[in-house]
Amino acid sequence: xxxxxxxxxxxxxxxxxxxxIYTLYLNNNSKNDIKKLKSDIQENQELIxxxxxxxxxxxxxxxxxxxxLKEEVLEYNLWLEMKEKITK
Amino acid sequence: MARNERKNxxxxxxxxxxxAIISILAYFIYENIEHYKNxxxxxxxxxxxxxxxxxxxxxxxxxxxxxxxxxxxLKNxxxxxxxLKEEVFNLAKNLExxxxxxxxxxxxxxxxxxxxPYYLTHKFLDVLEQYNVKATFFTIGSDKKKCYDNRSxxxxxxxxKIVDSGHTIANHTYSHAIWGSLYKSTNNFINQVKKQENLxxxxxxVTTNILRFPGGSSTAGKLKNSIINELRKNNYGWVDWTxxxxxxxxxxxxxxALKTFKNxxxxxxxxxxxxxxxxITLSMLPDAIKHLENKGYILxxxxxxxxxxNK
Numbered sequence: 001x002x003x004x005x006x007x008x009x010x011x012x013x014x015x016x017x018x019x020x021i022y023t024l025y026l027n028n029n030s031k032n033d034i035k036k037l038k039s040d041i042q043e044n045q046e047l048i049x050x051x052x053x054x055x056x057x058x059x060x061x062x063x064x065x066x067x068x069l070k071e072e073v074l075e076y077n078l079w080l081e082m083k084e085k086i087t088k
Numbered sequence: 089m090a091r092n093e094r095k096n097x098x099x100x101x102x103x104x105x106x107x108a109i110i111s112i113l114a115y116f117i118y119e120n121i122e123h124y125k126n127x128x129x130x131x132x133x134x135x136x137x138x139x140x141x142x143x144x145x146x147x148x149x150x151x152x153x154x155x156x157x158x159x160x161x162l163k164n165x166x167x168x169x170x171x172l173k174e175e176v177f178n179l180a181k182n183l184e185x186x187x188x189x190x191x192x193x194x195x196x197x198x199x200x201x202x203x204x205p206y207y208l209t210h211k212f213l214d215v216l217e218q219y220n221v222k223a224t225f226f227t228i229g230s231d232k233k234k235c236y237d238n239r240s241x242x243x244x245x246x247x248x249k250i251v252d253s254g255h256t257i258a259n260h261t262y263s264h265a266i267w268g269s270l271y272k273s274t275n276n277f278i279n280q281v282k283k284q285e286n287l288x289x290x291x292x293x294v295t296t297n298i299l300r301f302p303g304g305s306s307t308a309g310k311l312k313n314s315i316i317n318e319l320r321k322n323n324y325g326w327v328d329w330t331x332x333x334x335x336x337x338x339x340x341x342x343x344x345a346l347k348t349f350k351n352x353x354x355x356x357x358x359x360x361x362x363x364x365x366x367x368i369t370l371s372m373l374p375d376a377i378k379h380l381e382n383k384g385y386i387l388x389x390x391x392x393x394x395x396x397x398n399k
Contacts, residue, residue, distance in 0.1 A: 017113065023120030044145055062162070
């Protein structure tokens, strides 16, 4: 009787401890996931910032080129218009 | 008795210890589960944020790529315009065939200007630019070194201006001497063609192979076939005209020129003859363009492959 109580007690304690360790493990995992997500977000934000900077430069370059090649653009558009008239 | 009591006390202590341990474990397990739940919520929020960031990054990427494409298009615009021009000529060639075979109801008009460049040519170019029309200039070379005009003392730069404005530059012989030596022999004629070809090449870098006989091909008389044979050997094509405003002869007013011009428009493919030395033609040009556009004509510059070019 005494022995069986001891065995049951031991089993209950073992299960409780294991479950405790398992929750610790889960917590640790989720913390790592959070860390990774935060770092991914940071990384993506940096990339976005780079892209925004790049976009500003590209927009500036496009604007300058467009101004510089104004006549050539008009000429191109005129031929495009002729093409449309023929094909439509 | 006392032993039994001690034994019972031990059991009670063990039970208390057991419950104490279990309670502590349960408390920490509960705490861990609560943390875990919170973490999971944070993970969901962070995942959403990350997805948004990825989406934002992709949008930025697409926008930047579109801008890069536009920049590359601008950097290569001259090459792309040349390619587009070739494409337009190919499409126009097919359209001409469809018009001839009555597969299309569209109409094409080729505006052509003879005997320039003249001191008025830049004004013709301005009107054409204003109406977004490309035309063909059949140029001659003699007496063109001086253009006594307020804007330009020289006519030669006008050859380049014609080409730079996207018009077709073509050959009308160097001398245009209809009543002189031009039609005296095939050799004379071909020499004048070559001389003008060289002048155009020298002034614009363009080698033309489209010709209009001064006075029209019938002016060549008996020499016509022989000249055409020589032109073929030199890969030249030639074209007369199907409509005109009479500005090569004697027209006295804009109204008369416009009336003559309108009456001469009957075909689905028209080659219109004008002269860019004529002030009356200059004044009627906007109305002529509007008239053709209202009648549904697509205005194009001539190109060698056109069915209107005799080869």
